[in-house]
Amino acid sequence: MVRNVTSATALRGQGLRSPLAETSQSATSAHWRLKITFWLDVALLVSVCVLQTVSFTGLVLHEWLGLATVGMVLAHLLFAWGWIATQSRRFVAKQSARERINYLLNLSLFALVTAAIFSGIVISQKAIPTLMGTNAAPEMDWRWDIRHNQFSEAVVLLSGLHLAINWDWVLAAGQRLLFPPFENIRERLRRSREDAP
Numbered sequence: 001m002v003r004n005v006t007s008a009t010a011l012r013g014q015g016l017r018s019p020l021a022e023t024s025q026s027a028t029s030a031h032w033r034l035k036i037t038f039w040l041d042v043a044l045l046v047s048v049c050v051l052q053t054v055s056f057t058g059l060v061l062h063e064w065l066g067l068a069t070v071g072m073v074l075a076h077l078l079f080a081w082g083w084i085a086t087q088s089r090r091f092v093a094k095q096s097a098r099e100r101i102n103y104l105l106n107l108s109l110f111a112l113v114t115a116a117i118f119s120g121i122v123i124s125q126k127a128i129p130t131l132m133g134t135n136a137a138p139e140m141d142w143r144w145d146i147r148h149n150q151f152s153e154a155v156v157l158l159s160g161l162h163l164a165i166n167w168d169w170v171l172a173a174g175q176r177l178l179f180p181p182f183e184n185i186r187e188r189l190r191r192s193r194e195d196a197p
Contacts (some may be wrong), residue, residue, distance in 0.1 A: 037079050038173045044072050048159050052152060063127035066120045073113055100163050109158040116155050119148035 023092065027062075047069050054062045077084070087103045121128055122144045125136040163170065 033079065035177055037076075040072060040076055040079065040178055041170075044069070045159065045163070046074060046134055047072065047154060052156060060126045063120070063124050066117065067127055069113075070117055073117075077110075098165070105161055105165060107159060109155065109162055112151055112154045114157060116148060116151035119144050119151055123148055 028077065047065060050061060051066055051069070057065065066132060084106075087099065091100070091103055123140050129136045
């Protein structure tokens, strides 16, 4: 026997949600996710830029910020996992050139960030010895230092390309998060144009 339940409170009592409540909750969840992703990306961009100038941050802050970047990169990957999985499955299928380039750019950026972090850990003079409770190596392996600098410079270059290819998303997300009243006005104008005869 099926009961006809129409009120939202009755639906909640049965462990069900009304479609309106689900839409509102998913919109709130999407907005929260957009906000986290946007500000995480801003933090990553600022970190990449700041990490390029050791003389600005000093070696200690440079190394600790580099280690903090590991967490930010992992969080970024988790938030983007749906896109990563979808694009990985589609890569061999028919895709636009932009989608393929974006995928390969992101894959290259991931490889270079991983290489920069690994090489930074290898040559660490402050953070890793502190975490491990050991003394820093008396002499740094300058070959790793050179590689670390090369990887870091390539990360900056690919980060710029990554930002450029995703610029539409950056503008749309920034407008939605930083200027929501304008977004609401634009949405109302769009609806009024659709409703006009």
